[in-house]
Amino acid sequence: MAKPLHQPQAFAWTNHFLTEKKPCRCFVKSDDRYIIFYYVLKGRMEYRNTTEQYVAVETNMNMISAINHELIIKENSEIFFLFIPSEILECYKQTFPIITSLLIREQNDLTKLIDCDIKDDGRVRQLVGKQIRNGDIEINSDPNIMEQLLLAALIQLFSLSEQNGFMHYEPAIHAVRSTILNHIYERKPPSLEKLSRMAGLNTRKLESVFKQYNNTTMLEFYQVARMEAIYRSLFDYRKSLQDIAATFNYEDYPTFSAAVKRRWGKSPRELRNSLPVMSKLRL
Missing domain, CATH: 1.10.10 (Arc Repressor Mutant, subunit A)
Structure with a gap:
């Protein structure tokens, strides 16, 4: 029997599938733009839209659009998903400039953001392991793990391109x-x-x-990169602004507030109040 587990997080949503003797099939449809990050912990998964079909195997990861996709988690498999609103992924575009062009392509119902699945070097698996205990997603896990997990994935997925003989x-x-x-x-x-x-x-x-x-x-x-991470952390309304300042090791809140205002032209509170509303996803 398949065991889907869902847990909302600060700025992305996790879904963890365990299958035993039978595969599990589900459909994803978004009212707006979502990106699905997947990581195959064990076994394999197939995914397809109306025109294309792909297979992902153990330790593979990639990002796909969340528009009318069919996902088939094969028997004896374990898959970890992150459902990321495009508004959040765009918050990485200064650190990873290629994201801008990929999101433009994704609007045209692109199946995969990265042409080929990437084999994890072990960093993402370690962080996914911190999210899952005994088959269940940890509800009270360190909120910074999600950020670390995404960074570890993006570093590997968006490798540097060749630059003039360097x-x-x-x-x-x-x-x-x-x-x-x-x-x-x-x-x-x-x-x-x-x-x-x-x-x-x-x-x-x-x-x-x-x-x-x-x-x-x-x-x-x-x-x-530090300021982009601060901006993303503002989406986590469970954390006070003072807690965010402490997370980034500012010596005091006024120093944190001044740094945010220099970068974004708004105080932390003003910036949080101006954040976009998240999209809706159906699974």
Whole structure:
């Protein structure tokens, strides 16, 4: 018997399917734009719309549109889903600029946002494991896990593209970006010297190559990613503004409020009050 488990979260919704001897079939239809992130923990899944059909196997992940999709979770399988409103995914577009063009394509009923499924390097599976205990989704899990999970997935799904002969530096820059994104809850990014040692490049070369790939400096990349994460956290109305400031390790609320206003032109409260209304999803 299939066991679907659903749990609403701060800015995305999870759905976890366990099947035993029989497959489980369901249909997804959204009144607006939703993106489905899936991760195959075990077994396999088929999904299709009116024109295309795909198969995902263990440790595969991808993002698909939530417009008139049929999902078939095969027998003896375990699949983890995140249903992400496009408004939330758009909040990552400064850190991952390719998201803008992908969401435009998705409006045309694109089946998959990424052409090929990506095999997880283990980071996403570890974070999914923190969401699930004994087959059930943890209701009171750390709210930051959802953010960490999405970042870990996006880093792998949206790899860097070739840039004017700098392609052989891609693994180093990928590692630097990942490390910076892992520090967005800290007051300061990792030191240039630490990042340089990690990348195996001298500081001047690292600064040059990073900017070549990302069209921004490492400090600016950290600052923008941190502010985007703060913006996304405002969708979690369970957390007070003071709690959000503490989560991002600001020394006090006035410092947090001033930083938000410099970036967004509004106080945290004004910014929260101006957030878009979420779309509706039927499963």
